[in-house]
Amino acid sequence: xxxxxxxVPPKARKGQVIDIKALVSHPMETGYRTGPDGALVPxxxxxxxxxxxxxxxxxxxxxxxxxxxxxxxxxTTIAQESGTITFRWFDDKGNxxxxxxxxxxx
Amino acid sequence: MRPGPxxxxxxxxxxxxxxxxxxxxxxxxxxxxxxxxxxxxxxGTTCARVLQRAGFGVTLVEPSATxxxxxxxxxxxxxxxxxxxxxxxxxGVARQGVVLARLSAVGVDATARSVRLSDxxxxxxxxxxxxxxxxxxxxxxxxxxxxxxxxxxxAWKAGEQTLLLRRQLEAMEDGGxxxxxxxxxxxxxxxxxxxxxxxxxxxxxxxxxRSKIVILDxxxxxxxxxxxxxAWDDLYxxxxxxxxxxQGGKVVEVVPGEMTLVxxxxxxxxTVANVIPPQRAGAIAAAAxxxxxxxxxxxxxxxxxxxxxxxxxxxxxxxxAGGMPKxxxxxxxxxxACADAVAMLLRGQAPAPPKLINTCYSxxxxxYGISVAGVYRPANGLLTDVEGAGGTSPVDAPREQRxxxxxxxxxxxxxxxxxxxx
Numbered sequence: 001x002x003x004x005x006x007x008v009p010p011k012a013r014k015g016q017v018i019d020i021k022a023l024v025s026h027p028m029e030t031g032y033r034t035g036p037d038g039a040l041v042p043x044x045x046x047x048x049x050x051x052x053x054x055x056x057x058x059x060x061x062x063x064x065x066x067x068x069x070x071x072x073x074x075x076t077t078i079a080q081e082s083g084t085i086t087f088r089w090f091d092d093k094g095n096x097x098x099x100x101x102x103x104x105x106x
Numbered sequence: 107m108r109p110g111p112x113x114x115x116x117x118x119x120x121x122x123x124x125x126x127x128x129x130x131x132x133x134x135x136x137x138x139x140x141x142x143x144x145x146x147x148x149x150g151t152t153c154a155r156v157l158q159r160a161g162f163g164v165t166l167v168e169p170s171a172t173x174x175x176x177x178x179x180x181x182x183x184x185x186x187x188x189x190x191x192x193x194x195x196x197x198g199v200a201r202q203g204v205v206l207a208r209l210s211a212v213g214v215d216a217t218a219r220s221v222r223l224s225d226x227x228x229x230x231x232x233x234x235x236x237x238x239x240x241x242x243x244x245x246x247x248x249x250x251x252x253x254x255x256x257x258x259x260x261a262w263k264a265g266e267q268t269l270l271l272r273r274q275l276e277a278m279e280d281g282g283x284x285x286x287x288x289x290x291x292x293x294x295x296x297x298x299x300x301x302x303x304x305x306x307x308x309x310x311x312x313x314x315x316r317s318k319i320v321i322l323d324x325x326x327x328x329x330x331x332x333x334x335x336x337a338w339d340d341l342y343x344x345x346x347x348x349x350x351x352x353q354g355g356k357v358v359e360v361v362p363g364e365m366t367l368v369x370x371x372x373x374x375x376x377t378v379a380n381v382i383p384p385q386r387a388g389a390i391a392a393a394a395x396x397x398x399x400x401x402x403x404x405x406x407x408x409x410x411x412x413x414x415x416x417x418x419x420x421x422x423x424x425x426x427a428g429g430m431p432k433x434x435x436x437x438x439x440x441x442x443a444c445a446d447a448v449a450m451l452l453r454g455q456a457p458a459p460p461k462l463i464n465t466c467y468s469x470x471x472x473x474y475g476i477s478v479a480g481v482y483r484p485a486n487g488l489l490t491d492v493e494g495a496g497g498t499s500p501v502d503a504p505r506e507q508r509x510x511x512x513x514x515x516x517x518x519x520x521x522x523x524x525x526x527x528x
Contacts, residue, residue: 003353005353005354005370005371006371007370007371007372021370021371023352023354023370023371025352025353069352070326070351070352072352
């Protein structure tokens with residue numbers, strides 16, 4: 001999988017609503033396009049995106065071929081405790097890309 | 107002033123007594139229709155001159171005594187051209203017989219068919235052409251307002267801003283970072299930010315070779331991309347870094363006090379920051395009711411008449427032109443087609459669908475030019491690319507061809523400015 005970019009504030013107050021952004025480079029090949037040889041290009045998309053905070057799910061999404069290349073998610077959550085936010089992207093080939101970000105909650 | 111009903115009735119009555127062959131078309135026998143053109147850039151000035159030549163009374167509304175061309179102004183940023191070489195007066199336009207109104211248009215009464223001017227007077231028209239160009243949006247990018255433009259110049263309207271960016275580059279120490287912020291589509295001069303990066307690189311390579319250029323871009327692809335990037339590898343290896351949208355290049359805030367650009371995923375410090383913000387059609391377009399929620403102007407691609415306000419035509423950067431880019435060449439081509447359509451409509455005839463050409467030359471360095479050309483025709487309510495026509499310079503062309511294209515670029519600029527302002 002391609003390069004992933006994440007944006008998590010390094011610090012937050014307990015109970016504060018924070019913005020989280022995540023973008024992964026991926027062609028999101030639909031499986032409906034034909035290549036130069038006339039044959040269908042096999043489908044290859046990220047089909048699931050999962051975000052956990054100290055192991056607990058805070059955001060997830062199922063993705064389908066209509067989602068454009070380089071899927072970009074931005075969402076908000078409530079800061080509860082210091083620790084690690086883990087981002088996982090799963091693709092059709094069974095690979096997962098994992099990125100983490102540390103956050104301090106005061 | 108419009109002829110009063112009495113005079114109109116009288117003239118019509120006279121016409122009715124003439125033989126039929128002389129009487130048709132009837133409008134020709136009346137006082138010549140008046141056309142007002144607002145905006146003395148490449149589009150407006152061309153339109154005014156073509157309509158005047160066609161026999162109409164034309165007033166060109168333009169507050170500036172001289173026009174400062176954005177096309178080729180990256181040479182001023184590079185330091186190889188003076189601003190004076192970008193400037194053109196309206197003497198030739200006036201000599202031809204176009205009436206010049208050195209005022210701004212502030213409003214349009216489309217029902218009464220009159221344009222309100224900045225001195226409080228009004229100009230009546232039978233057809234109005236607006237060629238207002240662009241306004242920079244100082245409400246679109248947090249932190250980027252008029253004051254910020256004094257620190258982080260846009261230089262996207264040629265003039266003092268162009269000189270400010272040049273002075274900042276001259277004052278920069280060797281080893282500095284020049285950050286260019288490029289907007290999402292649509293915007294004036296699609297290859298412009300990349301030509302600018304190239305020519306700044308040419309200056310830095312010769313004078314401040316340890317410096318870098320970073321382009322933070324709100325899109326994932328740009329005009330002549332492969333040609334530019336190949337040329338950068340060739341001429342300025344390692345000097346220009348392009349960060350596209352999916353690499354986190356979209357700038358969401360600027361902090362002029364800290365010379366910092368905030369992207370969706372990080373912060374970039376700049377020694378010199380050239381922020382090209384989002385744009386919209388020039389203010390009179392919205393004041394006249396011809397701009398839609400996008401800030402740009404939908405037009406009929408055959409007549410260039412506004413889809414929102416009848417009797418008003420638009421050309422140039424302000425319009426939604428489908429596949430056609432916002433360029434001086436395009437504005438000039440549209441202005442001729444528009445003038446033709448306005449003339450036909452004023453004679454009571456039906457305008458024919460035009461075919462339009464655009465060519466954009468970009469200079470990447472001394473004696474190194476590249477180009478993109480396109481042909482467009484009305485289809486599905488827009489100006490649409492004619493498939494298989496036009497194209498870009500070959501990717502693997504020899505350097506002699508790049509040198510030739512640099513000569514063509516220079517010749518194009520001299521030709522179009524001579525035609526429009528000479």
